[in-house]
Amino acid sequence: MPELPEVETIRQGLRSHVVGSRILSVEVSHPRVLRNQPGGEDELRGLTNGWEITGVQRRGKYLWLTLGDQNTPVSHALLIHLGMSGQVLLKDSPTEGHRHLRVAFTLENHQGDQRHMWFVDQRMFGYVTALEVVPDPHGQGFIPESMPHIGPDLLEPALALGSPTRVETNRAIRRSKRGIKAVLLDQCVISGIGNIYADEALWRTRLHYARPANRLSAGHVEELLQATTAVLNEALRAGGTSFDALYVNVAGEQGYFERSLQAYGRCDQPCYRCGSVIVREVFMNRSSFRCPRCQRRPRVTR
DNA sequence: ATGCCTACCTGGGAGC
């Protein structure tokens, strides 16, 4: 599933191959992935055709290409959210299509070479939208106008150790009565964390998913933030987590962090710390994996 | 306002 490390892997792959290229054409093969584009396919085409890709940015799981020209490097943006199963694939000269191809962009670089950028998405929880940009409330520069409510992520400067935003984020987490995992997954507080890395970070800090966030100390929350950052960085170094062919980088290659997972997906297997058997439970209608000994259920629930 | 619940979507696998 694409969470921050997977999206960042894709961002890095895109950055080195598409920045400086111009979008020549767009072909949409399934309208659902344009559901957030008010003017539909015509609007998408109008905001992309002929524009140069000037950068590739990311916040949390949100990925966008900045589009512009010589006078205005960031005029607007092409936002891509991968949802559950989205992929961005680069093809020099595709010999065959893809079963789940949803949008195909044809690009041309300064040398006149053409390349194809495909948005592929089996389950179609993902989407593509061309839209205006607004000043970034968490840093310099601009972000797509639909996402000011998205919180900063743990790998960006806004949340650096000791920064005012980090202090405020720590407080924001401890203001919530929700279980700590619900807060970790709330993209408005911190972005980029999904079900897999939330379980990993909770295992590392020996926290139960239902521990009320407002009963944690500032120090404990800081410890959790550091453990989460470490997990994200380690996964990024491994190129992300691929359970199946649903997550691959822009070249179609899988990441190998799955073999490093210590909690997620390890139901009925021994905890690497204490040997107890990892259990799978449902929390927020999602699977949660935890060690019943290291991550004790809070004494009073709710 | 806060937090909980459901719909959206497809393919793979289990069970009968």
Place this chain on the structure above:
DNA sequence: TGCTCCCAGGTAGGCA
């Protein structure tokens, strides 16, 4: 063999 059901989960929106 073939059918049905369940499960995976990021996000938006509805409701108490």
